[in-house]
Amino acid sequence: MNQFGISLKHLILGILGFLSCACTMTNKNDEVLQKRMGAMEKGLNDTYRPGLGEFMSGIQVHHEKLWFAGTNGNWKLAQFEIDEIKEALIAIQKYSADRPETKEINMIEEPIDSVSMAIRENDEPKFKSSFQLLANTCNACHLATDHGFNVIKIPDIPSFSNQEFRLK
16 A cells, blocks of 8 residues: 555556556547548548540540631740640549550650640741641540540631630
């Protein structure tokens, strides 16, 4: 017995009892955290991510707008549109990395760079030839990934009647 009238045996039992409660509380907290993490993982897995087709449709829209911006000398809009295409290509590599088609996407880098250079130089003839190379490379990629049925061409008329492509 010590000065407080507690035997060493009782002191040790008290400490063990306290530690047992603390461990039980920690285990329950761990269980709660594990359940929350599981729910968050499920939520993340259920989060909408655009598929490759959605990205490609977006690229097709920007491809068309790029053509009309460049052929009308609207170089700021052309730069915006080529940047949008680049952004979509990065997103494809991030969100569609599991798709076999994504392995071929790097073939587009050189034509994208060529179009970008023509835009920076405000060079319409170079823009047109680079744009044709871009369209041809899109088709080569489609062929390489068994999507040859999806043929890209230079646009004839703008789909967007509510956008002005000429500078005023």
